[in-house]
Amino acid sequence: MVNLAVNIGSLKLKNPIITASGTFGYGYEYEDFFDISRLGGIVVKATTAEPRDGNPYPRLAETPSGMINAVGLQNKGVNYFVSEIYNKLEKIDTNIIANVSGSTVESCVEVARKMNELDHIAAIELNISCPNVKEGGMAFGTSVKESYRITASIRNVCSKPLIIKLSPNVTNIAEIAMSVESAGADAISLVNTFLAMAIDAEKQKPILSTITGGLSGPAIKPIALRMVWQVHKAVSIPIIGLGGIMNATDAVEFMLAGATAVQVGTANFINPAVTMDILKGLEDYATRHMIENISELTGALQL
Amino acid sequence: MVNLAVNIGSLKLKNPIITASGTFGYGYEYEDFFDISRLGGIVVKATTAEPRDGNPYPRLAETPSGMINAVGLQNKGVNYFVSEIYNKLEKIDTNIIANVSGSTVESCVEVARKMNELDHIAAIELNISCPNVKEGGMAFGTSVKESYRITASIRNVCSKPLIIKLSPNVTNIAEIAMSVESAGADAISLVNTFLAMAIDAEKQKPILSTITGGLSGPAIKPIALRMVWQVHKAVSIPIIGLGGIMNATDAVEFMLAGATAVQVGTANFINPAVTMDILKGLEDYATRHMIENISELTGALQL
Amino acid sequence: MKQIVDLTIIDTVKIGDAYSIIRCTSKDILPEMKPGQFASLKIENNPKVFLRRPFSIHDYDKTENTVAFLIKIVGEGSRTLTELKRGDTVNAVLPLGNSFHFDAKGKSLIVGGGCGIAPIYFLAKCMKEINADFDIIIGGRTCNDLLCLDNLSTLSTTFCATEDGSKGSKGFVTDIPALSNNLSQYGKIHCCGPEGMMKAIAKTAVANNVFCEASLENTMACGIGVCLCCVTKTVHGNECVCSKGPIFNVKELAW
Amino acid sequence: MKQIVDLTIIDTVKIGDAYSIIRCTSKDILPEMKPGQFASLKIENNPKVFLRRPFSIHDYDKTENTVAFLIKIVGEGSRTLTELKRGDTVNAVLPLGNSFHFDAKGKSLIVGGGCGIAPIYFLAKCMKEINADFDIIIGGRTCNDLLCLDNLSTLSTTFCATEDGSKGSKGFVTDIPALSNNLSQYGKIHCCGPEGMMKAIAKTAVANNVFCEASLENTMACGIGVCLCCVTKTVHGNECVCSKGPIFNVKELAW
């Protein structure tokens, strides 16, 4: 029997498979497909202080082994979340992680403060990396100073485990990671999407209403893996790795590179039950390699 | 009849299709497959001041819609190039562009100075973006100051059109582009490869001898396209776009985003004659869209 | 309940160059499906396709445990599907989305254009089953785009229009008298087709104060309402076509 | 001259679970090929494979205009190739690389292990054509890995070894007396197989002062010497296996 449990600081996961924000709704949308309480955790879709209608259509472009989205943090705001959504999440027997987003430090603090009061929210993931909003978002995640400032501000109001989700659109990811670590982050998740663009050559127009959007899927996996590796060498807080994970092998790769847990995003669209395949595959892998505790994989890359 | 000719500053190309450095050898390796003089230009493989044996094997990992290489600028040095290779290039009736690389400004200057004396070298592409060498390389391309310094130094010894090849591994590509423009670059080519990593999950080891390498191929196209678009808005010198171009549609997309010409890299490995298919497709596209001069496409994206 | 199922192709029928109907079964009992709902099909063996592709339920036979799709070839995904052969499998997530709000009260009108005829056939079949009174109008560019005309005609009075006049009346479906003059005879209109066509119908319907619902298309990633990529502008803000639709009361749409 | 050709599969023969021989032709005249050379095959319809895959020329028949490959299934690319059927096409760049330096002077030895037997058959056929005097040794883990044994035996004396002793002598090819004791009877040794096997042979050959060449494998991107991904360490520094090889005099290798 493999022990699949891992810890992200004080956050205990029954297994390292978490679903990524924006790709798994609030979880219950997937209840038809499998028992979602079997997940290690669910990061629910981004919540902002005010309701947001998101970007205009079109918001999606397919690319080689990937997709670009330009959703733009559409959500009904934190108050709606607290009053209408939270009670449905209480029934889900796994870690529910809130994804806090916003265009100003103050608005993120407001959301975090409200989320912090909800018992069944196991942790807060601060999204400082959304490429699809005009202000804030990625701007926080691409500056050492700004990423420190916003992390420290959220830390102030957040007694739950605080995970900072980094943007990959930077020259030096390790620098940003160290900055949020020193600002009090309990963990780091990376990567969010890469700023990208798709063009309709026949119409001679951008495909997305916002011209650029965020690239996700297997296309970005090699870069995401490199960043997890670099950050693993630079910080001592746990890392949640993601970016293009489609199967158990991909998940193992991220763990070997230094991730304690992983998130699965775009793959949920291709196969709504993919996380269960990954979980099964991870267990098989551990058995095959005679690994007792899956946590042994973290950073176990042999050089 | 479509006029396919384009100008990169004073450099005149019979068409916008150039082959990318490191993916087309010295050109003559492809003579069996098609008449290479039909290309708009050929960027030959990187030349450094001293001979370099490159990185140890393995140097290659396949990834979703892409590949990672860790060649590490293997070449026999500029003197060998001048005495043994150059005379074979003289016979090729298209623009031969030298790709100048090195780990110090001085060594790049030395190569550029020698290349500058060769009549049949039409232009110099300075590679400040190789992710596969310990010193220099990408380090020049990820700093505004360093990229300025090296560009200005090469400009001093280079009377030929000077193209600076940028690294995509940066937070703000437009900033770097403006820096090399102000240092005297005649054109910009982007992108070089993305720093990436591949792991063999079964062996629990990195696939590449150097752990990380450079990602190329269609996987990176959406990010490359976004960067060309950003740089197009920021500078007024011509841009040569590349990154994952596999067919004529891809080439058109790069031109619409702001490229005056394009380079084809990894695609040459999948189909050694792909550039001729792209050329034909570009001509068909222009005919279909009633475009008389292909240069009309540059930056023609409708917003 | 939504399911992920491996469908096995029983037969494929080409209709002209551009369309194909693929009929499938499954070793398990297919979930109940309603007209207007769709499936999200996985495209295998094509490196150019990454995401699933949405296709309306063209036909569903509970007793025979079959489901059919009418597919227009417009790109790599649809082409790959039409190249599947008897015995091949295709993975589907289904049934997705809401369904047409049809009933047997009064007289209804069903309008389909081009591959918008796909859900129309299943709808007409279901309406016939409840003995509803309804007319059908279908349209297309040429007679080759008038899909399933014969099958539809067996279900109820079917008018048709082609832009080139090669069959039925020449012009758009909106030129057919049932739609242009006599609209108030209908209690409900259900339509599916090109957006331009549906907008024109919606306009007349609203003017005549007739209930009208339209089946929207959109590019989709998840198909189940989580990615928020497939939104359409409604009077309530952006709503997902895959989960709040694909069938919308045209009054709700910001058309 | 290297060419890009669409090959049409004439037949495929499965050998056990792990191997397949695919024989192809082309509507155009295939370029002249020599033993030891390889082709770079494009894998279609598999999203998991991006680059071409190199395979040795297992057989080439000029008069019949055919070329054959012996393929061991090790991953997605090789599996996809072995699933091709008669009439399917596969795009190839060929012929690539150098070839074995064989001749009819003195007596030669050919050694093949596992799927390293692929180029060995074509080599033996060509040596037979010039009436060369040669012995063949092949080895494999079990008798299932002793490929083409019958065909090889018709060409010359063929010894074999299996690790489990299920056929021929038990052990490695290097345990066969021709290799272990009698090596100096040979003027030249040509080998292809697992690196460990070739290194062992090379060691004995060098010790006995016998010319020995080995066919190397490597992961490749371009196959024509431009990407510099497929290097092997030689006494002259890193050299490309695809263009300077795949056949190397073992003395040149930094083994």
Ligand SMILES: Cc1cc2nc3c(=O)[nH]c(=O)nc-3n(C[C@H](O)[C@H](O)[C@H](O)COP(=O)(O)OP(=O)(O)OC[C@H]3O[C@@H](n4cnc5c(N)ncnc54)[C@H](O)[C@@H]3O)c2cc1C
């Ligand atoms: C709910 C729903 C039900 C549908 N039902 C059917 C059906 O029953 N039969 C049928 O043939 N088609 C149907 N479609 C459309 C079908 O999904 C698309 O034609 C298909 O996804 C195209 O995939 P492709 O890979 O062949 O083309 P792509 O290569 O993806 O696209 C080819 C061209 O078609 C355009 N395109 C792609 N998807 C759409 C779309 N959804 N709407 C408009 N233009 C598009 C692209 O912009 C591009 O120009 C439906 C769509 C939705 C959302």
Ligand SMILES: Cc1cc2nc3c(=O)[nH]c(=O)nc-3n(C[C@H](O)[C@H](O)[C@H](O)COP(=O)(O)OP(=O)(O)OC[C@H]3O[C@@H](n4cnc5c(N)ncnc54)[C@H](O)[C@@H]3O)c2cc1C
């Ligand atoms: C010049 C040359 C000639 C060859 N001739 C033949 C031949 O005639 N018949 C034959 O069956 N194979 C031959 N090979 C090996 C063949 O190219 C590989 O088996 C094939 O590329 C694997 O592709 P894949 O997609 O099936 O496996 P992948 O999914 O790419 O790899 C599966 C596993 O095999 C390993 N692998 C992949 N390529 C190689 C390689 N080149 N050498 C060693 N291990 C590898 C990988 O590391 C991985 O563990 C030759 C290779 C070269 C370089």
Ligand SMILES: Cc1cc2nc3c(=O)[nH]c(=O)nc-3n(C[C@H](O)[C@H](O)[C@H](O)COP(=O)(O)O)c2cc1C
């Ligand atoms: C449609 C879509 C919506 C997303 N929305 C969010 C979001 O609201 N908050 C967030 O932090 N990340 C969001 N992401 C990013 C993902 O959580 C994830 O970081 C990214 O997609 C990379 O992982 P993947 O390749 O596995 O999808 C979104 C991604 C997609 C594709």
Ligand SMILES: Cc1cc2nc3c(=O)[nH]c(=O)nc-3n(C[C@H](O)[C@H](O)[C@H](O)COP(=O)(O)O)c2cc1C
């Ligand atoms: C094997 C290989 C070797 C390369 N060598 C060089 C080089 O020597 N100099 C250089 O500037 N770029 C080099 N590149 C980068 C390419 O020129 C190109 O910028 C990159 O591959 C992106 O384009 P692509 O996706 O079309 O391949 C190399 C790329 C590959 C794949």
Ligand code: FES
């Ligand atoms: S396709 Fe994802 S929300 Fe509709």
Ligand code: FES
């Ligand atoms: S595979 Fe490119 S040099 Fe050998």
